Amino acid sequence: xxxxxxxxxxxxxxxxxxxAFERIVGAEAxxxxxxxxxxxxxxxxxxxxxxxxxxxxxPTSAAQVQAIVRIANEFRIPLxxxxxxxxxxxxxxxxxxxxSVVVDxxxxxxxxxxxxxxxxxxxxxxxxxxxxxxxxxxxxPLWLSVPGNSWGSVIGNALDRGIGYTPYGENTSKLCGxxxxxxxxxxxxxxxxxxxxxxxxxxxxxxxGPAWDQMFVQSNFGIVTKANxxxxxxxxxxxxxxxxxxAIEDLAPLIDTIGALRREGVxxxxxxxxxWLRAANILSTRSDxxxxxxxxxxxxxxxIRKKFGLGWWGVSLRLxxxxxxxxxxxxxxxxxxxxxxxxxxxxxxxxxxxxxAPGQGGWMGVPMTFPMQNANWFGGRGGHLxxxxxxxxxxxxxxxxxxxxLSRYHEYGFDPQMSFAFGERNxxxxxxxxxxxxxxxxxxxxxxxxxAMIVDAKAHGYxxxxxxLDYMDAIASTYDFNDHALLRLNERVKNAxxxxxxxxxxxxxxxxxxxxxxxxx
Amino acid sequence: xxxxxxxxxxxxxxxxxxxxxxxxLAGKAVFGEKCGMCHRADGMGxxxxxxxxxxKVAELEKRADLTTDYVRVAVRTGIGNMPWLSRGEVSDRQLxxxxxxxxxxxx
Numbered sequence: 001x002x003x004x005x006x007x008x009x010x011x012x013x014x015x016x017x018x019x020a021f022e023r024i025v026g027a028e029a030x031x032x033x034x035x036x037x038x039x040x041x042x043x044x045x046x047x048x049x050x051x052x053x054x055x056x057x058x059p060t061s062a063a064q065v066q067a068i069v070r071i072a073n074e075f076r077i078p079l080x081x082x083x084x085x086x087x088x089x090x091x092x093x094x095x096x097x098x099x100s101v102v103v104d105x106x107x108x109x110x111x112x113x114x115x116x117x118x119x120x121x122x123x124x125x126x127x128x129x130x131x132x133x134x135x136x137x138x139x140x141p142l143w144l145s146v147p148g149n150s151w152g153s154v155i156g157n158a159l160d161r162g163i164g165y166t167p168y169g170e171n172t173s174k175l176c177g178x179x180x181x182x183x184x185x186x187x188x189x190x191x192x193x194x195x196x197x198x199x200x201x202x203x204x205x206x207x208x209g210p211a212w213d214q215m216f217v218q219s220n221f222g223i224v225t226k227a228n229x230x231x232x233x234x235x236x237x238x239x240x241x242x243x244x245x246x247a248i249e250d251l252a253p254l255i256d257t258i259g260a261l262r263r264e265g266v267x268x269x270x271x272x273x274x275x276w277l278r279a280a281n282i283l284s285t286r287s288d289x290x291x292x293x294x295x296x297x298x299x300x301x302x303x304i305r306k307k308f309g310l311g312w313w314g315v316s317l318r319l320x321x322x323x324x325x326x327x328x329x330x331x332x333x334x335x336x337x338x339x340x341x342x343x344x345x346x347x348x349x350x351x352x353x354x355x356x357a358p359g360q361g362g363w364m365g366v367p368m369t370f371p372m373q374n375a376n377w378f379g380g381r382g383g384h385l386x387x388x389x390x391x392x393x394x395x396x397x398x399x400x401x402x403x404x405x406l407s408r409y410h411e412y413g414f415d416p417q418m419s420f421a422f423g424e425r426n427x428x429x430x431x432x433x434x435x436x437x438x439x440x441x442x443x444x445x446x447x448x449x450x451x452a453m454i455v456d457a458k459a460h461g462y463x464x465x466x467x468x469l470d471y472m473d474a475i476a477s478t479y480d481f482n483d484h485a486l487l488r489l490n491e492r493v494k495n496a497x498x499x500x501x502x503x504x505x506x507x508x509x510x511x512x513x514x515x516x517x518x519x520x521x
Numbered sequence: 522x523x524x525x526x527x528x529x530x531x532x533x534x535x536x537x538x539x540x541x542x543x544x545x546l547a548g549k550a551v552f553g554e555k556c557g558m559c560h561r562a563d564g565m566g567x568x569x570x571x572x573x574x575x576x577k578v579a580e581l582e583k584r585a586d587l588t589t590d591y592v593r594v595a596v597r598t599g600i601g602n603m604p605w606l607s608r609g610e611v612s613d614r615q616l617x618x619x620x621x622x623x624x625x626x627x628x
Contacts, residue, residue, distance in 0.1 A: 039605045150558070370568050
């Protein structure tokens with residue numbers, strides 16, 4: 001595929017910029033061959049020929065990132081920073097603006113651990129597996145909060161507000177102090193890191209005056225080159241249960257019961273309620289159940305559920321901490337769950353020193369990749385797109401949302417993988433829209449489906465917390481209070497910090513003046 | 522089920538191996554760091570390959586039929602549901618070590 005240049009950039013100017021980049025990172029860390037461009041494309045996209053990178057650069061230090069940013073300003077090269085680029089379902093390593101140069105931070109793998117305080121200071125190339133191996137090798141009793149796809153970066157995940165399943169599951173809320181290269185090449189440390197030599201950078205979030213950590217989350221205001229993130233202490237015991245609920249309607253009492261237990265503090269983890277397909281599409285393919293294109297009827301769903309012992313809904317609940325505390329709390333949890341008459345309750349127990357059973361690691365900080373097997377639901381080339389509106393923690397509203405979504409899935413002939421993830425006071429209605437990239441007719445329906453889902457949710461006040469590249473502008477437009485005042489604020493900040501608009505133009509719908517005509521394309 | 526094209530890669534598309542004077546990296550260690558999360562026990566790649574090959578050899582390290590060219594192409598162009606990997610993440614030198622290890626060169 002021919003290279004795609006961003007607006008205003010000529011091949012001659014780009015060649016000069018590449019030579020300048022090579023002087024900073026070395027020729028072996030500049031990737032501009034056609035094969036290189038392909039490796040930054042989004043394999044799970046509806047159309048992976050969109051959002052094409054022009055090249056990649058792999059710096060190994062914050063100083064190199066600063067120099068790259070200054071060169072980008074000189075030659076007006078749009079940059080797209082990635083930590084490890086494993087944001088499958090939301091864009092992988094691909095840039096929003098085609099022709100951007102990917103700043104690939106995957107070689108920045110610094111790890112420092114403050115064992116006593118449970119703080120990891122990480123560079124963005126550190127993956128969940130890297131950190132897990134580091135802790136295991138040194139027998140450091142700290143646990144990660146891992147997402148369902150743990151292939152990616154710890155910091156990258158927190159910077160995109162990814163979630164895990166332990167009491168530390170809201171990963172972005174565990175960030176405590178960032179080191180950031182600004183769009184002009186300046187280097188800033190947030191929070192206590194702004195005080196040279198302060199031993200409290202990873203211990204107190206706010207510093208003095210305005211606190212900026214979240215300013216650099218899901219934004220294009222800087223490149224995070226280092227961050228502190230809190231890790232939980234390995235508990236003495238993890239006790240809990242896997243719960244299956246029989247009927248669609250059981251979603252409402254399940255959410256209301258778990259929500260109340262969480263607000264009371266009985267349950268401190270971040271559980272996710274998933275439907276039968278969320279488990280079945282990992283364990284099997286569609287053709288195990290029906291011929292090509294045939295609908296998944298109620299009888300088929302019943303057969304799938306019977307085969308794998310699934311309810312319509314399932315959730316894993318876990319209590320963490322001292323044995324005496326979790327043993328005392330468990331009967332309270334059990335009583336509350338039995339009151340809503342589940343199909344089954346399967347107790348689980350792990351004590352410090354026990355091996356962690358396959359499939360159980362997600363609740364105990366062990367990275368995993370097997371949930372991505374859902375990309376093979378159609379048996380060939382697949383993938384998934386995330387659609388994840390934020391909702392109140394209400395069983396009634398969640399059930400209504402589910403029914404609306406389900407009717408859209410049926411209208412378009414798609415299979416509904418749906419879940420509801422608990423935040424502190426919210427739910428995230430995570431839809432993994434399963435793709436069949438071997439079927440062009442199928443793929444043509446995906447974009448209209450996604451846009452219908454966005455409109456449906458917005459009609460009830462629900463908008464997404466995170467979006468694939470194809471939908472960043474659409475989602476930004478749903479934040480529309482006072483004629484999109486938030487977007488106007490974001491873009492005022494953007495233009496002040498980044499007047500040439502070189503850093504991740506279009507990220508989260510934030511377009512600098514220099515590339516404003518690209519909005520919505 | 523559609524068969525994934527696991528045996529039909531166009532080897533002509535393989536990028537040239539890196540020309541380097543540096544010693545070969547330890548393939549097993551590099552494989553563990555770059556590939557193990559999906560291609561060892563309980564990984565996505567192992568789970569999906571178990572649907573297509575003898576499950577006893579679903580873990581790549583147990584395969585006897587992999588060639589260096591095949592491994593290089595699979596990594597750089599992706600295969601089945603596996604995305605492609607950039608040279609930023611896996612350098613050519615690291616990929617050489619992985620490919621030689623999986624192809625069991627010299628063994």
